[in-house]
Amino acid sequence: MGSVKIRVKDTNLYYGNHHALKNINMDIYDKSVTALIGPSGCGKSTFLRCLNRMNDLIPNVRIDGEIQIAGNDINKYDVILLRKKVGMVFQKPNPFPMSIYENIAYGPRIHGTKNRSKLDNIVEKSLREAALWDEVKDRLKSNAMGLSGGQQQRLCIARTIAVEPEILLMDEPTSALDPASTMKIEDLMENLKKQYTVIIVTHNMQQAGRISDYAAFFLNGEIIEYDKTEKIFYKPMDKRTEDYITGRFG
């Protein structure tokens, strides 16, 4: 068990009057993959978006409790620094409508890297880490929208890595992809967790089983059970977790 990277204490979230996250307490460990599982609408994506304060963008959202990253309250971070530290990959690949190179260079540029050769290095390094370099190295100048869905998603991962985050949030990153692309991304996760703390929301039980070290089962805004993945999958404590894992509902 590694050290605690993110500590979530008594966190509640309300959309207007709707109590969407109920009393969440969770320690997320450094350099590991934590999977958030549960039926649609159970609050797992909402929880993920708390961690980089993307919920700030939605009006009428109220959050209480405390979330710490490396011991510091995330509300005390400048939101820009927080989001640099906590990268996010979305459900639908969302490359910007510009070249592959520009997509990766966008992040470092807005954070102040101007030097061309430095940017070249970042682009190559990020694309290599995202296992995309060999496929695109000859067409870095072509539009990212021309890539396949799976390539676009790896590009989005590369784009996120390019700003050197410590934590990677992934919101169902493979749900819009075909099985072959999904496999590539899952393989990639193995490598990513050596450097980053990865938190992934997934609807795919086999995926959670294959790639995660820890798993949290969400139901109706609560964490029902959170433990090592093998425990959640083979020896769940709660009947509801077992029912969900074995496909009895969801």
Place this chain on the structure above:
Amino acid sequence: MNDIKIITSSRIKERVAFFLLWIFSIFTAIILVLIVSDIIIKGAPHISLDFLLEEPRKMGKEGGVFSVIVSTIYIVVLSIIFAAPIGVAASVYLAEYAKESTMLNIIRFGTEALAGIPSIIYGLFGYSFFVFFLDLKYSILSGALTLTLMILPTIIKTSEEAIKAVPKSYREGSLALGATKLQTIRKIIIPDAIPGILTGLILGIGRVVGESAAVLYTAGSSLGIPDSIFRPGRTLSVHLYTLASEGISIENTYATAVILIALVFIINFSANTLINRIFIARRR
């Protein structure tokens, strides 16, 4: 049997609907062709290099339209220089920053109402405010300022729609990388909305070029070449109006109309090409 009948009747409806839609679209196209060809047939024979490069003589009965073209370009360029930044800035504010509120609704309502006001009203306002109150006299500047007010609502509305149409996922992607709102707007949203914003600007240019009443009241109808923006001038539309309404010369009226159409075409075409070069090509 019954099954077959139902299918047949909806097939017929389908055919009829298709036919009607086709007829109406062809009808529109035919009207456009009729208007343009009528003008070109009557006007083109009177156009020559001399007509383009000579100044009008005898109130436009003889000579060309050089000074009129120059005044038109002055007014168009100046109006767009004023209206584009104001319009785009306002639309960015409305689409990205403004929170839903009564004030915002008032601004939106105001913009839409302004877009529907007849141009002659703008002319009257420009006449009393710019020409007299600010003492800008009949001048290219008075005309351009008046037209700026006239086309702003259109530009704001179209740009706002274009900005709102930028996928939310681009914004999220950018903000999640730690970009500020301003960086996201400048580097992701505006470039993606450019084609829509451009449409607004082109519509605006179209109205400026085509406007006669509001210009007549504010920029005057002087036939000389304006040597500065503080001098009066006559645009093509005003020239056309004057030539026709005072019965000065039918030939030159049509010839002027041809040039007006050509000018609109050239402006649209070059604006498109220019923006493509600057914004789209860079993103490939």
